[in-house]
Amino acid sequence: MCTYCGCESIEVIGRFMAEHTEIVNAAGVLRRAVESGDRRAVEQASDGVADLLHPHTRAEEVGLFSVMRRQEEFTDHIDSLCAEHTSLDEQLAAVRSGRHDRLDEFIHDLRHHIDREDNGLFPASAIALDGPDWAEVDEITPPAP
Structure with missing residues (x-):
């Protein structure tokens, strides 16, 4: 998890990072189940x-990704993250x-994917998006389950 830029203080980014932690923890439960x-x-x-x-x-794809995708410099990166979602x-x-x-492949790819978001896209979004963009992200992002 990124802790150097403060992007986790943006509500939706903080939510996504917390969800990443929950997903990684659940993957640990899966590893123990496989080992059993x-x-x-x-x-x-x-x-x-x-x-x-x-x-x-x-939630990522409908909310943050759809708003960031409008900026050409992020389109390819977001496309690759969406492809990783499908692969996972x-x-x-x-x-x-x-x-x-x-x-092992799943867990490796999951952690790599999360790293790309937590330490790449999320900090970039904190810089690239402004107030109206964040208001839109908040409006269109489905609520947490």
């Missing part, structure tokens, strides 16, 4: 990650379906 070899525990833990991940990525969903579904060999 209990298929039902893996399914439940996978569902727990998905229940946090899906509303989170939707696919990896998680594979783990849930029994492809436990994909767990």
